[in-house]
Amino acid sequence: MAIFKNTVKNILLIGFLSLVLVFVFLTIFSKADLRLLRKTIGTDSFYSSNDPKNLFANINFFDTDSKGIVPPKLFKESLKPKNHTYRIPVFMYHYVEYNQSEEDFLRDQINIEPHIFEQQILTLKKAGYTFITPNDLSDILKLQPDLSESKYAMLTFDDGYSDFYTDVFPLLVKHDVKAVVFIVPYYLDKQNYMFSWQVKEVVSSGLVELGAHTLRHKYLLGIPIETVQAEVGPCKNWIEEKFGVEVTSFAYPYGVYDDAIVKVVQEAGYETAFGTDLGIEVSNDNKYTIKRIRPGYAQGTGLTGFIDNL
Numbered sequence: 001m002a003i004f005k006n007t008v009k010n011i012l013l014i015g016f017l018s019l020v021l022v023f024v025f026l027t028i029f030s031k032a033d034l035r036l037l038r039k040t041i042g043t044d045s046f047y048s049s050n051d052p053k054n055l056f057a058n059i060n061f062f063d064t065d066s067k068g069i070v071p072p073k074l075f076k077e078s079l080k081p082k083n084h085t086y087r088i089p090v091f092m093y094h095y096v097e098y099n100q101s102e103e104d105f106l107r108d109q110i111n112i113e114p115h116i117f118e119q120q121i122l123t124l125k126k127a128g129y130t131f132i133t134p135n136d137l138s139d140i141l142k143l144q145p146d147l148s149e150s151k152y153a154m155l156t157f158d159d160g161y162s163d164f165y166t167d168v169f170p171l172l173v174k175h176d177v178k179a180v181v182f183i184v185p186y187y188l189d190k191q192n193y194m195f196s197w198q199v200k201e202v203v204s205s206g207l208v209e210l211g212a213h214t215l216r217h218k219y220l221l222g223i224p225i226e227t228v229q230a231e232v233g234p235c236k237n238w239i240e241e242k243f244g245v246e247v248t249s250f251a252y253p254y255g256v257y258d259d260a261i262v263k264v265v266q267e268a269g270y271e272t273a274f275g276t277d278l279g280i281e282v283s284n285d286n287k288y289t290i291k292r293i294r295p296g297y298a299q300g301t302g303l304t305g306f307i308d309n310l
């Protein structure tokens, strides 16, 4: 009888323990809180959504909450604070047009004919590049996502020439690619430069972002710091008020700067600034002296090979 009693006791005990185990198991794996899961598989692998081996690649855990589905953002925040150095080719253009004047040699030197520009867009698209703007780049630098599986590039246009509207913009629309144009307020509505209504139109397309390039295209080296301040900060405010946009990027006229000029740009509230030196790496350490690439007439493997070797 005693043996029978013990057996019943043991069965009850085993049954109870099994229930506890099932309860614990269900609690861990059915709850929406995936902290444990996140810890187990690590943040980096969690976000590398292009990795087909990643079991969780196509499941978006973080954009769903009790309020419903939140539209996905282009970039996701890395949960581990990092300072990545990204390889993002930033292309620099001035004129893109069919030069009307054969004597205008200077213009020819910085001009790229529209069909070449179009081939460059096609080359980069075919190579898997997505085009971003400085605002996107600011997001990347703030959020520090893992972009090891992605390719991003940027098209930048200095000065705001009229051919940006007549030759560049139609190609941006045709191929649905984004770009930034660095505006000089003093040049607007003057011969050879865009009219204000043209700037408004390109901005309203959603493809073109405006950046600042000083009020008067001033050579900033060797002038009083007050003059630098007067050219840099007000340029941002002027463009923002005139066109109702947020301006977060700046391009140094003639590509010249020193530490004091960089500080003025930073203090004026810009988030990124671009020079003209050759380079491809972008990080929080050089976001006020970002290097660019003059693509020249390179296209096809000539262009992609050049980028890959930088």
Ligand SMILES: [Zn+2]
Residues within 6 Å of the ligand: 158, 159, 213, 217, 253, 254
């Ligand atoms: Zn310029």
